[in-house]
Amino acid sequence: MTTYLDLHCHSVASDDSRATVEQYLKFINVLRKRGNTVDGIVLTEHRQFDFDVDYSQLAAEYGVLVLKGAELDTCFGHMLVYNITRGLAKDIDFGDVKMDGRELIKAARHHGGYVVPAHPGRFGIGLVEYMEQGESFDDVSMVELVNAGSKPEENERAQALCQQNGYLGTAGSDAHLASHIARAVTEFKAEIRSEPELVEALLSGEFRPVYLEETAAAPVG
């Protein structure tokens, strides 16, 4: 069972997004009618996580898996956090835009979550910038290799980063508009139905980043 997930998108809960979750789900069904395969999304709102919001009814209505994560600002750039628990939220101030990224990575693992540095090739804010300044990140083994919101040369820097360090790479749209959803997705070999299963699939290493167009030939379902 292959699962195609957009691991990075923002709803109106984020200050700079203009898409509701329902609009994303409607648009995914437009993409499906066009022959693309998109199984689900992970909402990664900026600097926050809402334990109470429940998208299961919407997800069932539109037949799209909706998982929740976050994109947090750190002193080493933005980081995508998956399988967020109350324990992690207690240990980490999600609103602190200068939090220590290394501490976040450790804390997430401690609490059963996982951190993937977002758009590492992005100028001024990506992990590459900090590595060029001499920083090292022993706990990083995968990064967001394809970010559909980044410039092509920024994704090329992410590609070089992965090649030089042997990092695995995920993909996400970084959508802030409904029509930008799933422009890049991560293809997993496993079936994923929950945040813990997402972390398990990431840790398995059995995934690859793909652009939406590459999902067109995939079997539906």
Place this chain on the structure above:
Amino acid sequence: MPTQIDYEYDHSLYGVEHESGPFQVTKEIIDVYASSVGEDNPIFTDASAARAAGFGDQVAPPTLCALFERGELPDIKLQFGRRQFHGGQRVEPRAAIVAGDTLTASSHLKDVYTKTGRTGTMVHVVWETTFRNQDGIVVADVQRSQVVRE
């Protein structure tokens, strides 16, 4: 939202409505506004066409009222950064604004928050403004986000 970025501003502005105006919406303002953006819809350029379409007079393009908001917002005395730019703008037209209208504005500070991006740390200052015409009718709600870079 808590943050370890050091920035101070005048928190007393929260919850306070700042009134400004009156702003006269003249035919001349509409004409210059329309011509400077290449607007040629007769509703916005010709009073008789606007009246024929059911409007009271030459109609202001939907975002014209945002002109009046600029420069009228209080200084929040932000102790951060050096360079400002316009981060975002939202206009929700509620009723037609036509030549001859006199508008007043009521603004309040909605939010001040930080984030990081390609250009470093930024503080966003968000204002909401409601415009009313001479009859007290709400004609537009406007939101403006000003960004200050470190």
Place this chain on the structure above:
Amino acid sequence: MTQSARLYFEDVELGDEIGPAIVTVADDQVVDFCSLWGNPAPNRFTDQEQAEKVGLSEPIVPGIMSMALVSRVLTDWAGAGTVEDLDLVFRGTIPHNQPLHVGFQISDTDQDESGNHIQCDITMTGPVPDRPYIIGTARLNLPSRG
């Protein structure tokens, strides 16, 4: 609001792409626009030296002027009086005298007692499509043929 629509609700479907319309902003247009809001030339929007003083490489199109341009393209397409909400995020500085591509994509449609609504995603880019100067959305209320 009274409408002068050129477009009907039934004319569009979720996912439809419209445009892009290509607009160019000449120097004198910016000078005229700035004169309207008490910021007469020379300023960072009209003058090279003033622009450089604030860290810009060249004079730029003001945010509210670019919004007016997007609004114009919207009403050119859908008609006057149709815009219920226009919400833009300015992501990059917009140069004068360069083709600006303004495109829409229908991202939602719904009908209720208040009307026939469509939502469009908006992008304004320069020659490189992947680098938007502006992203945003507009909500329009259109007449129905029904």
